[in-house]
Amino acid sequence: MIVTIASGKGGTGKTTVTVNLAAIAPVSDIQVFDCDVEEPNSHIYLKPENITTQEISTMIPVVDKELCNLCGECEKLCQFSAIALIAGKIMTFPEMCHSCRGCAMVCPEGAINEGKRVLGSLLEGKNQRGIELIWGELRVGEAMSPPLIKQVKQRINPEKFSFVDAPPGTSCPAIETLRDSDFAILVSEPTPFGLNDLALTVEVLKKLNVPTGIVINRADTSEPTSSVQGSMPDTIIDEYAEKEGIEILQKFPFSREAARVSSKGLLLVDEMPEMKKLFQELYDKIMSRLDAIKEKNPAKQAEGTMS
Amino acid sequence: MKVAISSSGTTLDSALDPRFGRAANFLIVDTDTMEVEVKENTQNLNLPQGAGIQAGKTVAESGAQAVITGNCGPKAFNVLQMAGIKVVTGIQGTVKEAIEKFKQDELEFSQAPNVEGHWV
Amino acid sequence: MKELTVISGKGGTGKTSVTASLATLAPNRIVIDADVDAANLFLTLEHEVLEKESFEGGHKAMIDEALCTRCGECLERCQFDAVSEVPDNHDAVSNISGEADTASKGSGTVHTVSDKSGKFVIDPVSCEGCGVCVHFCPADAISFERQICGEKYISKTANGPMIHARLGIAEENSGLLVSQLRQKAKEMAIKEKIPMIITDGPPGIGCPVIASVSNADAVLIVTEPTQSGMHDMARVKKLADQMNAAVYLCVNKADLNPEATDEIKKFCHENGISFAGEIPFDRDVIESMKAGKSLVTFSQGPASVAVKNVWQNVLSFMEKRMDRLT
Structure with a gap:
């Protein structure tokens, strides 16, 4: 099964969700693919060892x-x-x-x-948890990332369980990454930018026929609020999701501590028990969605690029 | 000698077009007779990519031995060099002014492209 | 006329918020939103659309079923797995693919050419627009039209024009679109004697970023004090160097990790980057976004003050660079 973590807007926490989900997964033969080849970051958190590098042209x-x-x-x-x-x-x-x-x-x-x-390099390594990380790194100055993303994705082993970290945006690199996914998690934040870009990505996924769920990051305003009150409520994503009929899989609160932990390249599931609980819930929800997808459409596995 | 000038119009009084690849027209001017031949470049204006290459080709086929323009990127420069055409960049004003300066040897040929490619 | 492009490498560092504020502080400028596949600038700058124009991207191949002899030549030749053979009867799709080998998922090679069993279709999303199938089709059954894949806008804002665009869903050629927006801005700047163009660049280092940075006088990198932010900042710096642009940098949310902020400053010092300032984490940034205003218009808080300082620094860096060049 291929689960891709995406977001229209950059910096919503896509990579954080990917690496923490991978770290909490009980599956032993799990693979993580970082397809944000322009700016790959998953390796900073997953810390793979014995890295091999292959030139891709x-x-x-x-x-x-x-x-x-x-x-x-x-x-x-x-x-x-x-x-x-x-x-x-x-x-x-x-x-x-x-x-x-x-x-x-x-x-x-x-x-x-x-x-x-x-085009760049294909790198792979395994970390101490046994997670295999495979990622691409686009050569600086190279304009075309989709062919490199394609090469990274060719390493996906359908027998195994894969989490794929997608690049931001809604054009070629994001599409190349999202196609053939069994399920997509869209990480968003409750701001006008977040909503605007989320809606664009949902349209892409409709076009690609990939089932989707939403994760809201920085979902609350428990931090001391601004001197001036904003005009938009923090429930904009909830309202959008309800209108579109898309499930909200999890909400992560804004936390300075989480921002600090992530900024150091550490995993939230290791450092913050309350975050670990939220990720566990998210993981379980994804698994039950995947079971439902498998049941509903057993042929999906073999459908390839036809959808 | 024939000189190609990127031009926004079709006469000697037209303003020089600062763009090479996506120039509106090329005026092929015979510096001895001041005779003007207009080569439209509209087909390249909307080209998704490679306008510089195609424009370079147009100029090469026109028989011009030198180009006077504003900006010339690396690919167009390569094409012109390959065709043995000399390039003058960074020029403004009307086509006529450029030609006059060229005839009086006031212009210097570029050794390299003066702008980055647009990459698309 | 000077051109400043704001980039970040990593997404979500606050690039657009910073750009919106700079575009508010600059008295006479053109601002471009070059993040064409997830454009946000229009959400924070009050504007009125004056002109609209459709954007034509590349060609797409399409098979005319009536002319197609189902020879499979196109499928054989396509390098992008864009051609597939589908049964005439749509109900049979899942059945046939269900029997296929699961190991070949995603490769597209499961659809082998069999004798006139199905029709051939081209997936427009996968089609690269290379025209190979069009050329080799023995029945001339493939059309090859340029596609309208977005819309370009010229809008009016308080301090000058805003040039922006909307790329269609799942459309390509974002680099070309960015080049066209910048070309338009340059023409307008020359015609209307506007001294500055500020561009909000896309994240990453690929095609549209290269198109945003090429021939700019300077780039302002907006980064954040995280491992990822630092990793990506180094890559965009390398790109800016290749493009011969001067590089300035500011750190957003600098107080979230002061050690990392110090490390970034050190990196700037060692790599010839002019440090334009630190912006503290401030909820007013999000609140201003929610209010649909730029930060400097909305708030007088610490982040707003810091952004104003960044702007002053960027201006003085650019003036110095211009002096050096002339």
Whole structure:
């Protein structure tokens, strides 16, 4: 089963939820995937050991000038201006290439060979609890993260239980991560920004046909409040969830102590018994939702990209 | 000698377009006769990516031996270099003014692109 | 004209709240919301939309069922697993896939080409717009149209225009959209002689971030004193260096972990980053957001005072840089 933790807005506590859920899970063969390859952070909390690193690259064309007859077919096909016939020479622009292989397919002379552009690294390690963490790290300066996310996700073992930490936003990287998930947890906060971005992400998940639940972080205002009263109640997410018919799986209160613990790279379930209880409840709720999903749709497991 | 100038309009009095890849037009000016040929660049204005590359190609095919423009990114610069076309960047004013300066050798050729690519 | 882009690497550090305040403090500026797939700036800056324009992204391939001969060429060639073969009868979907090998979940390879058994469809979300299937389709059955995938806006605010956008749900090309917003802003700034453009950048370091930072004079990193914040700050700093932008930094919620804040200051000192100030944790930040106002408009509390200080520092850093350049 694949459970993906996502949020439209950044900084709502996605990674905190992912790593603490993983830490509390009794399952021994659990895998955590950090697909926020632009800024991966799960390893800071899960502290994997014996880390192995593998360079991940994507295919780019390399033209064999001996074989090339300068017909320009490749340029005509390429939608990304990654290959062009200029002043009687073929030029390639590797950073523009989307690796569709169209140029190689269309070349009548077989003059296009496979080269590579480094996207980033795939890292993996296991921590002392036995949690396996697999994550990607995009090379700084590389624009395309989805192909790297795809590579990270290829390591998902369907026999095992996986928690996947998604990147923020609602465009390509988030979508690449969320597709094929069995269940998505959306971490939000009761602010106008939080609600706005939550609603966008819910639309994405509807489109991808992934069942969803909401976790509200910093759900209360028990801290000494502001000198001026705000105009919006803290129940905006509850109201939205009710309207959309989405279950609220858990609410975490705002806590300076939790912010402090997390800021040091420590796990809330280790340091704060009251947080551990909340995470345990959340975990149990997710498990019962997953059981219901399995029962309702036993074929979902094998459906692959068809949904 | 033929010189290509990125231009917001179609005459010598038009303002030079500071953009190379997404310039409205290229005026191909013969510096001896001051004859002007207009190459529209509208097809590149809305191109999702690679406008600089395509514009470079347009200029290369026009037979121009030098380009005068405002900003030229790395990919367009590469294309022009490959085609043996010299590039002058950072120029403002009208097309005519640019040509006059060029004829009086007041302009200096760039050795490198003067802006980052747009990456898309 | 100067261009300042506010970025953070990590999301949720308070980038948009800081940008909204800077855009309120700057007397004459254009502000851009470049976080196009989760735009929030419009929620805190009072504005009136003056102009709307649709945003055209890349092409998408679509199979015309009437022309398709079901040869499967497109499925074979697509590198993005966007083509699948589905049975004509939709009720049979779950049945057929239920029998497939569970190990191949998600790979898309379960759908092998079988003799004229089903129709071929292209998933628009997976389609990269490369056009390979279009080119190789022997029946010319695949169309390839540019897609409208969002909307761009020019709005009026108290201190100048705001340029923002809304990217459609599950749409791509956010980097292109950001480039277009910045291009528009530059044209307006030159035409209307507006001396400054402030851009609220997206989180991360990928395509739309690169598009937000390229050719900016300076970036202001808004970070927070956490392990994650520090990890991400180092990566965006590297990106800003590659883009030749001057780098300034401020620490939000600085008092939540004073040791980490000190560590960040040290990092700035060692890496040539101009330190623009600390902003304390202050509930007024959230309250101002809830009230739909920028922090400096809403509150005179400690965070508001600190943000004003950050702005003064950023201004003086930018002036110094301009002196050096000219």
